[in-house]
Amino acid sequence: MRRLSLPLAAALLFAAGCSGGGDNPAPRVIVFGIDGADWDRALPLVRQGKLPAMKRILRTGSRRTLVSLIPERLSPTIWTTAATGVLPERHGIHHFVTRGEDGSIQPVTSNQRRVAAAWNILSARDRTVGVYGWLATWPAEPVNGVMISSYTPFFAGWSGDKASRPLKGTFVEGIRDQVWPPGLQEELSALKTRPDSIGDHELAARFTGVPLPRAPSPDAARSLEGMRWSWASDRTYERIYHHLADRSQPAERADVEFLYFGSVDVVGHRFWKYMEPDTYALGKVDPAEVAAYGLSIESAYRSVDDILTGVLAREEEPTRLFILSDHGFRENRDPARATSSGWHRSSGILLSDGPGLREGLLPPASVVDFTPTLLYASGLPVATDMDGSPALDLFEEEHLFGHPVQEIPSWEPEVDRERGGAPVASPVDAEIVSRLRALGYLD
Numbered sequence: 525m526r527r528l529s530l531p532l533a534a535a536l537l538f539a540a541g542c543s544g545g546g547d548n549p550a551p552r553v554i555v556f557g558i559d560g561a562d563w564d565r566a567l568p569l570v571r572q573g574k575l576p577a578m579k580r581i582l583r584t585g586s587r588r589t590l591v592s593l594i595p596e597r598l599s600p601t602i603w604t605t606a607a608t609g610v611l612p613e614r615h616g617i618h619h620f621v622t623r624g625e626d627g628s629i630q631p632v633t634s635n636q637r638r639v640a641a642a643w644n645i646l647s648a649r650d651r652t653v654g655v656y657g658w659l660a661t662w663p664a665e666p667v668n669g670v671m672i673s674s675y676t677p678f679f680a681g682w683s684g685d686k687a688s689r690p691l692k693g694t695f696v697e698g699i700r701d702q703v704w705p706p707g708l709q710e711e712l713s714a715l716k717t718r719p720d721s722i723g724d725h726e727l728a729a730r731f732t733g734v735p736l737p738r739a740p741s742p743d744a745a746r747s748l749e750g751m752r753w754s755w756a757s758d759r760t761y762e763r764i765y766h767h768l769a770d771r772s773q774p775a776e777r778a779d780v781e782f783l784y785f786g787s788v789d790v791v792g793h794r795f796w797k798y799m800e801p802d803t804y805a806l807g808k809v810d811p812a813e814v815a816a817y818g819l820s821i822e823s824a825y826r827s828v829d830d831i832l833t834g835v836l837a838r839e840e841e842p843t844r845l846f847i848l849s850d851h852g853f854r855e856n857r858d859p860a861r862a863t864s865s866g867w868h869r870s871s872g873i874l875l876s877d878g879p880g881l882r883e884g885l886l887p888p889a890s891v892v893d894f895t896p897t898l899l900y901a902s903g904l905p906v907a908t909d910m911d912g913s914p915a916l917d918l919f920e921e922e923h924l925f926g927h928p929v930q931e932i933p934s935w936e937p938e939v940d941r942e943r944g945g946a947p948v949a950s951p952v953d954a955e956i957v958s959r960l961r962a963l964g965y966l967d
Contacts, residue, residue, distance in 0.1 A: 820951025
């Protein structure tokens with residue numbers, strides 16, 4: 525990505541060497557992750573007034589394309605890269621799944637990450653954090669704050685087959701370490717949204733805009749099941765976020781919050797062909813289903829924008845906001861992934877707004893630069909052993925002169941956590957693998 529002019533960059537580095545490296549006070553930071561968000565889809569909706577929260581941010585902040593990893597465009601790999609500032613060959617997360625010690629396919633788990641994530645680094649320097657749903661965060665790690673892991677929406681025993689669903693209980697038995705601190709798990713279990721609690725009328729009102737067909741085709745039925753599950757997950761994280769925020773005073777809120785919402789990605793995979801039926805390369809699309817589901821992707825964007833509105837409504841003091849996605853979307857032309865009508869492309873999004881941040885359109889940046897940028901925005905040093913660098917062109921020059929870049933060789937000696945190892949098995953492994961197959965990630 526484009527950097528600052530050489531004289532300014534040199535002045536900043538000189539100032540960093542003279543500054544003594546102390547921590548600088550910094551505004552609160554919110555990182556809002558939208559899996560699969562794409563400017564080609566988002567900007568037209570902004571211009572039509574359908575994404576009011578994003579529109580408001582674009583008036584005063586900056587936007588740019590966030591370039592994903594090539595050729596690795598799998599979400600856990602990219603979100604881990606964003607959260608660590610290092611490339612996959614170092615952080616060790618290469619896919620949604622890996623091989624267990626017995627040779628079986630298992631979802632990747634947080635203990636397999638070989639380097640510190642931003643929430644570990646912030647915790648090591650006594651910053652408080654809140655992590656909500658970020659991919660590959662189960663088992664939840666000890667942090668200086670709260671971590672609501674990526675397994676929190678799951679219920680032990682749940683599956684898409686209604687006959688196998690448990691009828692009673694709290695649905696947390698058997699899934700340990702869903703959250704940190706562990707004492708919150710029982711309290712937060714009541715805030716989980718069960719997918720089968722979302723009726724057809726509610727799903728239609730939220731995502732399709734028209735009543736659902738009484739007898740959808742098998743393919744559409746599977747897509748609707750994925751939509752129902754992904755919205756239940758987003759709603760679970762949203763409810764927990766507001767529940768925990770209600771319990772604290774504004775001054776007690778975390779210094780840095782990481783939020784992740786996945787419905788735009790899930791709906792994009794399954795419903796792309798209904799949005800662009802004339803260009804779909806893998807078969808004819810039923811016109812009746814186009815009429816029923818053609819607005820689903822738009823509605824997924826609007827749903828996440830509603831969540832963003834609620835998050836920002838809580839902010840009483842100036843806050844730095846970063847909104848990012850891991851990749852964009854395009855039509856799927858790969859017969860090997862026929863269960864997915866939309867597939868990844870390397871262009872994601874990045875918006876930023878808040879004190880000291882620039883306005884306007886900026887040139888593309890790399891996802892690996894995100895954590896170094898976040899550390900700088902939080903007043904912490906950037907490690908020279910990271911593969912990424914802080915995106916200094918996000919910041920106003922006046923801010924840069926007053927807040928020189930600090931550097932340290934590495935964050936790893938300061939962060940006490942287990943690194944690497946075999947994946948941790950869970951009671952929902954089979955369900956997760958099944959959902960990944962339905963989205964086209966596994967052949």
